[in-house]
Amino acid sequence: MLRLVSTASRPSSAGRLGKTAVPPKGRRAFASTSAKHADISLTVDGKEVTVPQGSALIQACEAAGATIPRFCYHDRLAIAGNCRMCLVEVERSPKPVASCAMPAMPGSKVWTNTPLVHEAREGVMEFLLANHPLDCPICDQGGECDLQDQSMRYGSDRSRFHEITGKRAVEDKNLGPLVKTSMNRCIQCTRCVRFANEVAGVEDLGTTGRGNDMQIGMYVEKTMNSELSGNVVDLCPVGALTSKPYAFHARPWELKNTESIDVTDAVGSNIRVDSRGVRVMRVQPRTNDDVNEEWISDKARYAYDGLTFQRLTAPLIKQGDRFVAATWEEALSAIADGLAKTGAQGDEIQAIAGHLADTESLVALKDLINCLGSDNLATDQLGGTAPPVHGVDVRSNYLFNPTIPGIEQADAILLVGTNPRHEAAVLNSRIRKSWLHTTLEVGFIGERVDTAYGYDYLGQDIKAVQEFVAGKGEFAAKFKAAKKPLIIIGSAISEHPDGASVYNQLASYVQTHKNKLLTPEWNGFSVLQRAASRSAAYDIGFVSSAKAAKTTPKFIYLLNADEVDPKSISKDAFVVYQGHHGDLGAQLADVCLPGAAYTEKSTTWVNTEGRAQLGSAAVPPPGASRDDWKIIRALSEVLNVQLPYEDVLALRDRMWEISPTLVRYDAVESTSPDVALAGLKVLVESTKKAAFKGLPFEKPIKNFYMTDPISRASVTMAQCTRAFTGDQESGISDEKGLQAAFA
């Protein structure tokens, strides 16, 4: 059984698996429940090293600081042992030993530098290169290719390849619009096969044939229909699987790498944005075992080309039915005039925050709206104008409390009204990992979907929740018997008419079973957000009071809000849209203010666990766009309610005043069980009288590839929609549809 070591083994300069280090500030070190290993010690290259028992020899060598070349071994996949590049010499062994497959034995002596090892590596390299085409000039992997690097370092300098028949040729497989295959270059390491099988859950990739004729493919004509399919591009050590949208666009040495945070979903995956000049060329994942391991979803990876289309680059003022470009002075004074003309007072001034609003601008906007005398703040979801069902007073009511790495400790998970495969793809892969390697049981309430693991289907509406809470059914019994059960409520539940009763039922269930669900080490009640800005909005209190929710707004400020219902905005209201794409929100607006997209500003994003992370700007915003919080600050000055901060440090001071978690980066502040219980009590009290209609829970994301303005503007995402959801109409505009009224 794969043991998941949860006490941090931090990388040190000595190697990957060093001694355990002190956990960083802000994170309490809980006692680990995984089994303790005895440590064994062995000698690598004369150096004594101690590793947990059950480690592979390659891990021991890495811990000693020796770099072992490998093609098929990957830290997060099962061991295959078929490339033979990791051969090392072990004492008293007749042959060199594949260090990835050999477990580290205590007291053994290993050498990674002897002539035998060198010859072994040269030999393996020679065999790999024998059938490898001379594609380096046209291969996308050039410059970041494992084969290139390892042949330069460990291979021989001359070739002995004199085959008259030439090299083997293999047909290219069509894996979809995202992964470009060039199977001539494949070295059959089977990393992609193992990834698809274990992590992605689409068990379609496999090997056909054997020996020289072995091919990797689907065997049938099939696309790789997984939301994590882009990760095989990273895994493939050669250029067999490359990124189709990025094909032939750039070389890795001309790219500038900026480490940032992804905002296409609420997981807050760590990414590295590679840019050249003013354009983002690609998005790569960053390793962070606390959030996204090493994977990112396809939307995070490939939606970047939407950053170049449909951008708002100049302030726009609506005149008649057209938008006219204006200067910033004109636009801001037009907003001031519009506000005065509508005569909006107090709660008639409303602000709606969208999915991609960053924390700094949310804070600035809330301050501005409050200074104007209003309490009417909304989020752009269904029913977003009313205060949310779960309340925002206690953090544990709306966050993913067990934290993302904590999912692996759960042994029973109940998913209510959520499709984690689409809402948080990388989180879903963690659930799958746990499901594969442990005896995890998953129960599902909601619209039936194919998550990448098996689940017990309990129903689609509140009746299923009630039955579960009452203890009826086999899964409820399993849940009760679990040591660390976990309830994941989807964000769609708060938008559902029955949401209040669902929360009531589940919160009372957690209260009754608090000895298992709410202990100091484990909080099993969690809400999975799907919008990157939602946790931050709730953290700062970007919600309206009940009184404010009832007033009809006359002045509406949309901050990246593109999921609003156009019918909810009255005809004579003055609408201002601040965002970066000309999507729905811009069409509804009277004044459009161009802001910066997530790759163009250094702002804070709070993910669904409540972890604040700092993104970074990779490219400057186009045209006359400005940073979002600066726009709000300038507007406040024009409206004579000048906000007190002028630079981002002062704004972050303000954020610290509101909630210190917003500026404590990369750490999760967990809620104590007492506070969590108090929060649940409030939740139960406030939803006591909620009536339910018994409507079925529907999945909130109809099309995974188009959920925010950036992905909707992206050509790659349109191709994916067409390929993977069978929707042939998407991406093709017809004349009958709404035309954006831009000048």
Place this chain on the structure above:
Amino acid sequence: MTTIPSRLARPTQLSASITDARKRSIQLYRDWYRSAPEIVQLYALNVSPAYVRHCIRERFEANRYVTDQRAIDVLLLKWRQEYQETVNCWKQRDHVEGILLAPQHRPQRSFLQKFYEGRDEDAVRPAATGAI
């Protein structure tokens, strides 16, 4: 006109103490101050010697609070070199105007002015006006 390379040259010297450094900087200031009319005449500048003295004073004031002796020594060295180059007429007029006489402090701008301009003028002094 030619000058010998060692005219007005001083060997590199480390100050013995902070008072020694202070003495040396005052000596340097005196030399600069007294050379102001000569600089104006040498490079045919359009400004008065008083303005040149004002600029010299500005540069000295900018470093008033340096207390690290090593930094003071380096500053003295560099500005002594500048003095030599300027008074020996080894520079040209543009050098003098651009380095010595360039205005040190730009006008303070309000947040709104910086916002409309688009650039954070505190963080960049653009060489050209550039695009938007």
Place this chain on the structure above:
Amino acid sequence: MSLLNAWKQAALTSRSTGLKHLITSTRLVSSESSSTPANKKSGEIVTPEAPRDVLVADVISGAPTELRHRPVRIYQPTRNTMQSGSGKSERWRIDFDILPGGGRWENPLMGWASSADYMQGTRLSFRSKEDAVHFAEKQGWDYYIQQTTVKRIPPKNYAENFLYRPSKLRILRTK
């Protein structure tokens, strides 16, 4: 206590009180700018706020003083996920944040990227975090240290591929 106040406290006690100087200077610029832009007479010589101790290198390096207003990020670059080698990720890097408005723009002549930012291509590498921090303090730059990303690789062994589990099979290992 405000975050920046806490920072100032820390700066007072450390040797690099030039940070305080920076903080006060940036504070000075930003708070003054709104109130009295017109009060300064053009001929008036403005001395900077008197800090305790000015750092060594930023005064004598000849670097433009505008550089002191720009924050810098100290981090360990992540391993390139396309490759297995982790050589570059052991070093620490100093990277400048992009300049708002002056970072890069498209040149109208050829469409290439022009820049007003002379630090946009500069990436300094250091062997350790302390070296990087020392350098940034010496130069008088505001810095933000990005935490190293957490890596937890469990011990792996080949026998897991063949482990018997009595429950229903959840994955067919076909390689």
